[in-house]
Amino acid sequence: MKIYACTEGRSGQVDAVSLEMIAAARSLARDGDDVIAFFAGSAAADAAGKFGTADRLVAAIAPEADIVVAGTYARQLCDVIAAEGAGIVVVPYSANGLDVASSVAARLDWPLVSYVEKIARDGQSLSVVAQLYGGKVLADCSVPLPAVLMVNPGAFAEATATPLSPDRIDTIDIAELVAASRVRPISIDLPDFSDVDLKAAERIVCVGRGIGDEASIDLARDLAALLGAEIAGSRPVVDNGWLPKLRQVGKSGQKVKPKLYMALGVSGAPEHLEGMGQSDMIIAVNTDPKAPIFNVAHYGATCDLFELMSSLSERLQPSDT
Ligand SMILES: Cc1cc2nc3c(=O)[nH]c(=O)nc-3n(C[C@H](O)[C@H](O)[C@H](O)COP(=O)(O)OP(=O)(O)OC[C@H]3O[C@@H](n4cnc5c(N)ncnc54)[C@H](O)[C@@H]3O)c2cc1C
Numbered sequence: 171m172k173i174y175a176c177t178e179g180r181s182g183q184v185d186a187v188s189l190e191m192i193a194a195a196r197s198l199a200r201d202g203d204d205v206i207a208f209f210a211g212s213a214a215a216d217a218a219g220k221f222g223t224a225d226r227l228v229a230a231i232a233p234e235a236d237i238v239v240a241g242t243y244a245r246q247l248c249d250v251i252a253a254e255g256a257g258i259v260v261v262p263y264s265a266n267g268l269d270v271a272s273s274v275a276a277r278l279d280w281p282l283v284s285y286v287e288k289i290a291r292d293g294q295s296l297s298v299v300a301q302l303y304g305g306k307v308l309a310d311c312s313v314p315l316p317a318v319l320m321v322n323p324g325a326f327a328e329a330t331a332t333p334l335s336p337d338r339i340d341t342i343d344i345a346e347l348v349a350a351s352r353v354r355p356i357s358i359d360l361p362d363f364s365d366v367d368l369k370a371a372e373r374i375v376c377v378g379r380g381i382g383d384e385a386s387i388d389l390a391r392d393l394a395a396l397l398g399a400e401i402a403g404s405r406p407v408v409d410n411g412w413l414p415k416l417r418q419v420g421k422s423g424q425k426v427k428p429k430l431y432m433a434l435g436v437s438g439a440p441e442h443l444e445g446m447g448q449s450d451m452i453i454a455v456n457t458d459p460k461a462p463i464f465n466v467a468h469y470g471a472t473c474d475l476f477e478l479m480s481s482l483s484e485r486l487q488p489s490d491t
Pocket of ligand 1: 377379380403405406407419420422423424434435436437438439440455456457461473474475476
């Protein structure tokens, strides 16, 4: 069986989520199956070294198109599947993936499961755990094959970025298909990561609404500095204008995977957990022992965050001697 992992990227770069999709596809493969990475964009040559543990790469290239819109991406992928056959298509839950997954499922008339957290192969069907209501409910379902799965970022660890030899890369020219598309990107508005790139941070101190007011964020900033960490916030903190949007962690913010994530006065709503649940070590500080953040925390303190910040900052002060 052929298992397609949809990948994304621009300017010859492949997004980290692509390697997660390859890992998801690989986890479903049995002896004799082929894991095929599908890429559509302007150039995949520079990125070919990053397609992880895929058996092959199918690169649909349009030299002028840094972004291939979802409709064109889905159409080309379906043409490849029509020619080669497939049993499973794995798509990332991303702005593009949302449209690609539904379009591929509709074109192929296959079932689609969205917001997938876990998958296991079960003979000719899949056992899938999928999020409902933004993660407030987890649904167990059995899905007959063939099927399309839209997988949440962070649900799978990234596959190792192993180079693919040229004989394992098939290139298709899709310049005409891109030119014929009725939807065309006009401009790309990218966030400026020169201030901070939380995705690359090894340590993060995240403040939630429990911090109380903007002035108190300075205390957390001081603690973060002592820990060599970046400061981040939950959505209410950012919506209040206390921290810039680039420092928001969660569903509508950054997806982070630091070695240390300290959550101060964060309740742990599903939309927040979606952005940080994969952190290596989570330390939660919250006055409410029933706060859901404790369900994912490795260490927790049920206490006032100001008391903890104060005594921790005191102990972390460099000594004068
Ligand atoms: C479509 C959508 C997208 C969203 N995207 C995001 C997102 O990207 N990121 C995000 O964070 N949220 C997001 N949300 C919002 C999310 O649902 C929650 O509302 C939000 O995460 C709550 O933030 P919080 O934990 O800081 O605040 P609260 O839920 O108000 O929690 C504050 C916590 O602080 C504790 N506390 C209060 N005082 C103290 C103290 N002195 N010491 C210790 N603890 C204290 C309280 O017990 C409480 O648990 C999104 C929601 C939707 C619908």
